[in-house]
Amino acid sequence: MAKTPSTQLVVCLDNEGYAASLERRKIYVTLPDPEAEKNGLLRIIDESGEDYLYPKASFRAITLPEALRKAVLAA
Template structure:
């Protein structure tokens, strides 16, 4: 599996209580975490460059053409 397929891109639609860590309308990378998913959370690489759990309701999945997704993940 390629690196770009193992990560999902999402866009932040809410950051209430996490204003210092998340920016609305910004694209974030999620890391697969089945345990977090069961709790309604996503593991997000945030502004600090580290991954943390955030409420899944704060994000919407986005689908991008593969070339664009690769470019976003490489940035």
Template sequence: MKSTNFVICIENSEYPASLEKRKIYEAIPDADAAKHGQVRVVDESGEDYLYPSECFVDANLPEATRAAVVKAA
């Protein structure tokens, strides 16, 4: 099973229509974005976009929780 990364939004003042504070988002690996201080996430639109990395923290979910979140998607 492919490992899915998740982040939690901690700041959305610049993106209130796209991001919700305290919500878990799927993060898509993007090395180029990381070099520029950005993270690629699947937002409220269902599409992936780049956002400043300071808007998020790593979710570090236990494996059972991660699997449940992936299954619920």
């Protein structure tokens, strides 16, 4: 996946109701979706490899050292 300036990494804290799509403590990539964020949602690339909307409260943004960030985005 190519890095874009708006690519954000988040960690899943709560997957209640989404156990098949999200894993707790796993790092996910978000896609920009300002309209969804206004409604308390994040667009996440989940376990299916597709992007879906999930409650923003279930995630926390993380900052990684650049080398590790590149490795996560390349995986």
